[in-house]
Amino acid sequence: MKHLISFPGLNIDPFVLDPVAFNLFGRDVMWYGIIICVGMLLALLYASRLFKKEGFSEDDFFNLVVFLIPISVISARLYYVIFDPTPNYNSFLDVIAIWRGGIGIYGAVIGGAITAVIFAKVTKKSVPKLLDCLAPAVMIGQIIGRWGNFMNAEAHGGITELPWRMGIAPYYEGVNYSSDFFVYYHPTFLYESLWNLLGFLIIHFFVVRNKKFDGQTSLSYLSWYGLGRGFIELLRTDSLEIFGLKVSALVGFLSAIIFGSLLLINIIKTKKKEKKNGSNT
Numbered sequence: 001m002k003h004l005i006s007f008p009g010l011n012i013d014p015f016v017l018d019p020v021a022f023n024l025f026g027r028d029v030m031w032y033g034i035i036i037c038v039g040m041l042l043a044l045l046y047a048s049r050l051f052k053k054e055g056f057s058e059d060d061f062f063n064l065v066v067f068l069i070p071i072s073v074i075s076a077r078l079y080y081v082i083f084d085p086t087p088n089y090n091s092f093l094d095v096i097a098i099w100r101g102g103i104g105i106y107g108a109v110i111g112g113a114i115t116a117v118i119f120a121k122v123t124k125k126s127v128p129k130l131l132d133c134l135a136p137a138v139m140i141g142q143i144i145g146r147w148g149n150f151m152n153a154e155a156h157g158g159i160t161e162l163p164w165r166m167g168i169a170p171y172y173e174g175v176n177y178s179s180d181f182f183v184y185y186h187p188t189f190l191y192e193s194l195w196n197l198l199g200f201l202i203i204h205f206f207v208v209r210n211k212k213f214d215g216q217t218s219l220s221y222l223s224w225y226g227l228g229r230g231f232i233e234l235l236r237t238d239s240l241e242i243f244g245l246k247v248s249a250l251v252g253f254l255s256a257i258i259f260g261s262l263l264l265i266n267i268i269k270t271k272k273k274e275k276k277n278g279s280n281t
Contacts, residue, residue, distance in 0.1 A: 002171040003153040006182055009163035014182075016171050019152045032101075032148035039144030040069070047137035050208070054129045064119050064130075071115045072108040073098065079107020083240035083247045101152075104240060105142060106229075106251050112138070128215030135221035136208060139200040142225070146193040157186025157235035166190075186235045195228035212270045219263040226255030 006014040020028045044065060051061045080102045081087070081095055089095050116134055120127040149155035153168050167182030199221070207220050230252030233239055239246040 004167075004169040004171045004177060004181070005153065006167035006169075006179075007164065008167060008179070008184075009165055014167070014169075014177060017151060017153055031151035033099075035148035035151065036141075036145050039141040039148075042144065043137040043141040046140055047133055050133040050137070054133055056125070056130070056133065060123065060125065063123075064116065067119065068112055068115050068134075072112040073103070075111025075114075076103040076105065076108035079104035079110070080240065083242055085239075085241040104248065105145075106248055109138060126214060128213075128218065132208075132211070132214060132217035135218040136200055136203050139196045139203070139221060139225070143193050143196045143200065146189045146196075149189040150187075155189045155236065155238065157188040157191075157232075158237055160184060160186050162186070164190075185237075188232050188235050191232050191235075192229065195232065196225065199224040199228070212274075213266055215266065216263070219259050219266070222255050223260035223263055224256075226252040226259065228252075230256060 001019070003017045004014050005017045006012065019030055019032065021031045021034055022029050048058075048061050051058075077096065077098050081089065083104065084102070112134065113131065116130050117127055119125070120130045146155070156166060156168070161184065164187065165184040166187040167179075167184045169177060169181040169183070203217060203220050203224070207217050211217060230249045233246050233249035233252060236246075239248060241247055242250070
C-alpha cells in the first residue's frame with residue numbers, strides 16, 4: 001500500500017512512498033528486500049576485509065558465509081514468529097512466508113553468532129577473532145536495512161509532536177490531502193539507523209584500529225547496539241512481546257548490561273597487564 005509521508009518540522013513537503021520497486025514476471029519486487037540485500041552485500045564486503053586483517057583466509061570467509069546467510073535469515077524469521085503478539089499462522093507455509101514480511105534482527109544476530117561459534121570450533125579458529133570480524137559488519141547491514149522499514153512506512157514509534165516527527169497517511173489517487181489526514185510518529189527506524197551509524201564510526205575508528213584484546217569489537221557492538229535498541233524499542237508500537245514485555249527491549253538491555261560488563265572487565269584486565277609488563281621492562 002502506498003503512503004503519504006511528511007516531515008513538517010523539517011520543512012519537508014508530503015511525498016508519496018511506494019513500497020513496490022518494480023514488477024517482475026507478475027510478482028512485486030519490494031524496496032524492503034532490495035535495501036536489505038544491499039545492506040547485506042556491503043556488510044559482507046566489509047567483513048571480508050576484517051577477515052583478511054585478522055589472518056583468516058578467503059576460504060574461511062566463503063565457507064562461513066555459505067552457512068551464515070541462510071541460517072541468519074531463518075533464525076530472524078523464527079524470532080519474529082515465536083514472539084509475534086498477534087500470531088496468525090495456519091500452516092507451515094505461513095510460518096516460512098518471509099516474503100510477506102516479518103523478521104527480527106535479534107534472531108539474525110543470535111543465529112549468526114551461534115553459526116560463527118560452531119564454525120570456529122569445527123575449523124579450530126579463534127571464536128573472539130571471528131566474532132570481531134562480523135560484529136561491525138552487522139552494524140552496516142542494520143544502518144542500511146532500517147531504511148527498508150521506512151519504505152514500508154513501518155517500525156515507527158508512538159505519536160509525537162517533536163520537530164522531527166514523521167507524518168503518515170494512506171495514499172489514494174485523486175484525494176486532496178491536508179495536515180489533518182496525517183498521524184505524526186517517532187521515526188524510530190531513523191533513530192536506530194543513526195544510532196548504529198554513530199556506533200559503527202566509533203567502533204571502526206577507535207576499536208577495530210586500536211584493538212587491545214580479541215573480542216573487544218564484538219563486545220563493543222553488542223553492548224552499544226543493545227543499549228540503543230532497548231530505549232528505541234520502548235518507543236515503538238509494533239514490538240514483539242513475551243509475557244506482555246517488549247522482548248527486543250529486554251534482550252537489548254540485558255545485552256548492554258552483560259556484554260558491557262564483560263567489555264569493562266576485559267579492558268581493566270588488559271590495562272593491568274600492560275601496566276605490569278611495562279613495570280617489568
